[in-house]
Amino acid sequence: MALEPRQLKNILSEEFPGRTRQIETLLNWFGAPKEKTPPTIFIHGNRALGKTELVRRLFKLGFTSRQYSFLDCRVCYSAEDLFGITLTHLTGQQLSCKNINDFAMKLQKTCKLDSETRYMIFDNADALWNLSSTLTPALLTLPQWTGLNVCGIFISQVPWEKFRVVVGISEPWQIFFPEYTKDIQISSVIISCPDDEDLCFYKAFIENVCDSFYENCDLIDFFRLLPDLFDKFVEPVQDERATRNDISLLCNELKSHFNAALDKLYLQNISAANFGEQLPQWSLYLLIATFLGSYIPQNLDQRYFATKACEKLKLPRTPKKQKLSHDNSPAKLTQQLKGPQSFELERVLAIFQSIYHDHKNIQTVDIHQQIESFVAHHLVVCTVPYDRLGSRAYRCNVSYDCVKQISGDIDFDLSKYLDEFDYN
């Protein structure tokens, strides 16, 4: 059952520390159930500041189910879904709706039944731009246009000024969610305290960790890190090297784990697929050849891949190393920094023959097939449309780390070819 505003305010203020002002403003704007609201509301703030959660809670407690629709625009990535789900939420029936025109008319039919304000909430509203260039302006203008008592609420991490790209877009009423202060962050993290843990001890831990992570990560990341860090924090106690009172000692011990924790946060350890076991050796050489073809400029081919006979004929001048100092002259970027370039099939065949000495046993047909299967697995990308059969061009799509691992497996000296690379 829907709560009345004052009760709602008290509950929410307790659940969302530091957000009282935003809650008050929102409730003020919504007013009585049948009162007119601002036509559109835009809620902006960085990640993990409670925007979505607050709105979701507010509507769950304060409104009945048919009064609002809530959808995440990243999840509903087609316009049809978006309209359909919104209507389903508002009417309770399964309605399909193909376009905005249809949507406006169905909405009109729904809202005629009673005059209570209906709310359409769109989370991650910046994703709406991906659907069509007119959808966002249309949704924004919908309440004014239809004259219905409808309120559109848009939640986004992108500031409003980035939405203002179309002339005639109506300006919504805005609410901004500022960053939490450190105190509030600490107090909202403290609820993650395990049931069997002493709150004071846990608080000391949180305060210590917050200092280091306040800058680097938001609440969502922080919550993910906490359990592991806490395990590390109490490790000395469990090993009976310290007691629970030696907080400063525990803190010092914990510091060594910070970097590892941060690394873990961003680096999903997806190891390179172990091609080594699945592919014949020559295929691995072929993959390396595509990598070299993508990263080594064509004009250096002679230097790296030419046979001895050619080498004697003409030695290309080794290019100068790029200057690192920051002088005033505009410099040139090395090709490695620009990323993989596309290459023609003939070139990669030549490189392959140069690096793989047994190539005489392998038929060209097999090589072609192997490359096609690389393309199918996105290890190599075809950069020319398929209908142009004459000249196929490809680009390697495998990272340096992966190739390094492969070449290590088959004892291939990659560094010989990549001395231009500044990979340490």
Added chain:
Amino acid sequence: MYISQSYMIEITSEALIDDTELHRGEKSYRNNGSLLKDRMEVDDSFAERLTDHSVPDVLVGLDEQYTELLNYINRTVSSGESNTCILIGPAGCGKTALVKKALQGLNDKYNEDFYCVSLNGLLHTSDQFVRYQICSQLGQQQFKGFRSDGDVFNLLKSGSNNTKPIFIIIYNFDAFVKNCSQPFVYNIFNIATSKNCPISIIGVTRKASVFNELAQNILSRNSYCHIDIDRPCNIESFIEIIKNCLMINETIVDDAEYCQTFNEKIEELFDDESFYNLVIQTFNFSTDFIRSFFKICFDAVCKLTTDSPFLLPEYFSISTLQDCGSMDIILKGLTQNQLWLLLAINSLDIRFQTKTFNFTMVYEEYKNYMKSYARESSGTYKMKICKEHIALAEFEFLESRKILQCADENKFQQKQYRMMRSLLLPEQIIDAVENNEKSSIMMKEWLFDMTRVFRVLRELFAAHLRHLLVPEEELVYH
């Protein structure tokens, strides 16, 4: 689609009756019956006025335009003349209100002896939608029969001097012209200039350059009538608008005494210095100042209770307007690593004259600077370079905030090589670093190095630019 004014009024009056014992009243004393009901009605009608849901009774400073528009549409009804008329004006100047008001005036005179079709360029984005809307709003329920544009044109043309005139009102006219196909727009205009059927088109737009965008053959069908509307240009009319909006009369609250006191209090508001300053401040610094001030009023009206049923100056506060996020706030909240990346982007832009870059380049630039800095400070400085994968995460953060935009259409490019473009100006990056509390001395030193180079380059550019004509910029209202 179009809801006539009378229908809207019906809805609201119903709402008022239903509302008597609901909701907000519960917050205060139930036994205080009559005043309680009054207050709610005040609240409801204010909410309607302040949120664009109703048309004001008086249009301040638009008398001339009102008479002009009314004349035009009057001629269509009285003498069967076809017209086209475009209303141009910035946001919040009263274009929509003017049209609604004029139609209301016409309605009083002729008692609905005409049809009205409302279209919106942002909603009706294809010929098909427009066709469908025209048919359904003209009461042709069997629109299944109207499969082609020709059918619709025939329907519109089928009128004669004796049939009811039709008004086609097109909001966001510029979007309508852009989204619908040119022949379709031409035909609609063509019909509106033909003699036998009285059809008038009223276009409403904010874009002052709309005439430049119309195709030549469409322009030739346009009678070139346009009404320019501007926001009130002096503070007096602005004050009048506010007063009109905040004052109440007996049609809203059935208590003459209360109304009078309420209105007196409103007059007193303007004598209050802080309130008057607020008005002036809004007038001078907001673009859409009427809507902005309405927003301030909305919060003030919400503070009305049965205990203090009058508006007081301290209810009004500017903080409501400032409560919005902007790029500046985001830039102020950036972390050190993000600032380093921005600096590297700026440095790339200056050194290589390239507007597009990928993560590898940016990271390389940053690393190189850190290394060279360490070299110059002869090893005493202990370096702390942000790790590559963390930097990549920060880079993606910048992309999610639309500070960077992807400029690479290649779908399967690895993310560190995806070409990006910065959506900030070099000056914005400089400001961001200078104004951020977290920026270190090292950052400022790099910035100093860069701006020196930047200045030299800019002088060179300026010399070059002096010879070029700067094209006239499109005039766009926001």
